[in-house]
Amino acid sequence: MAVIEVSGLRKSYGAVEVLRGVSFAVERGEVFGLLGPNGAGKSTAVECVEGLRRRDGGRVRVLGLDPERDGAAVRRVVGVQLQQARLQERIRVREALELYASFYDDPCDPGELLEEWGLAGQAGVRFGRLSGGQQQRLFVALALVGRPRVVFLDELTTGLDPQARRAAWDAVRRVRDAGVTVVLVSHAMEEVAALCDRAAVLHGGRIVACGSPQELVAGVGATVSFRPSGPLDEAVLAALPGVRRVSREGGTVTVSGVGAVVDEVTGHLARLGMVVTGLRIEQAGLEDAYLALVGGAR
Numbered sequence: 001m002a003v004i005e006v007s008g009l010r011k012s013y014g015a016v017e018v019l020r021g022v023s024f025a026v027e028r029g030e031v032f033g034l035l036g037p038n039g040a041g042k043s044t045a046v047e048c049v050e051g052l053r054r055r056d057g058g059r060v061r062v063l064g065l066d067p068e069r070d071g072a073a074v075r076r077v078v079g080v081q082l083q084q085a086r087l088q089e090r091i092r093v094r095e096a097l098e099l100y101a102s103f104y105d106d107p108c109d110p111g112e113l114l115e116e117w118g119l120a121g122q123a124g125v126r127f128g129r130l131s132g133g134q135q136q137r138l139f140v141a142l143a144l145v146g147r148p149r150v151v152f153l154d155e156l157t158t159g160l161d162p163q164a165r166r167a168a169w170d171a172v173r174r175v176r177d178a179g180v181t182v183v184l185v186s187h188a189m190e191e192v193a194a195l196c197d198r199a200a201v202l203h204g205g206r207i208v209a210c211g212s213p214q215e216l217v218a219g220v221g222a223t224v225s226f227r228p229s230g231p232l233d234e235a236v237l238a239a240l241p242g243v244r245r246v247s248r249e250g251g252t253v254t255v256s257g258v259g260a261v262v263d264e265v266t267g268h269l270a271r272l273g274m275v276v277t278g279l280r281i282e283q284a285g286l287e288d289a290y291l292a293l294v295g296g297a298r
């Protein structure tokens, strides 16, 4: 069941149309990534879904509710970690969590959240004295305190050290395993590859690709090169599914293509009983896929 349904979402700021018909759906219990260049409109789209911003057109539903019409009901089931947020400088970490917990009928235990997000040692520290990474983790904990069914995390691990980043990923997986749907706005491809079940790329006001990290990468391709031990018909290689190009330089054959091209080529060689040396496989990564989609250099 789709927990979030967005179709034909439009939003302009003055004369600038930022969202020009954005459509995607997020299924229950998945971690869904939203990617795109700076200024692509990711925060704008997410804020329209959260009910924090009014859309100009299109349809948005969160658990069947319209965030504009049913704002209060949506806020009860949604948790939001904003990219740039502030709290009162003097409020202590535990007080902030307890305050937010008091807004809900059945909140999480603040102590457990402090442990989960590595803040137990800062429980008595004032917000203004926290490091950037500690503030970041506190905002995630605050987004989760009301036991949301959908949580939006905007640049979850920006500014976190590698250890805290891994801990945050594990914590997000536990949130997902508890049945919560997670929307993750991110520029960190490693994070998207590690955490997201599916991701959408927003560019030019529209979703230009949507799929699992593997599916996004499959569209970009891979290169297999090797030295065959005997004669090899290049035309047969060129006709394999997904193969785009076959070239030979000296004794080395290079095959590039998309989809399952690596499996196709190695399977073909195995069927021929062909022994090869110097086998090299270069698989495109999610960052290559992303850059190909948004027009960056590879």
Ligand SMILES: Nc1ncnc2c1ncn2[C@@H]1O[C@H](COP(=O)(O)OP(=O)(O)OP(=O)(O)O)[C@@H](O)[C@H]1O
Residues within 6 Å of the ligand: 013, 018, 036, 037, 038, 039, 040, 041, 042, 043, 044, 045
């Ligand atoms: N309140 C606003 N008034 C006018 N323009 C705005 C407003 N909010 C955002 N914009 C503009 O809309 C565009 C999309 O901004 P948005 O913050 O949604 O992008 P983003 O994809 O989240 O970017 P980033 O990756 O840098 O966080 C930008 O050009 C931004 O300057």
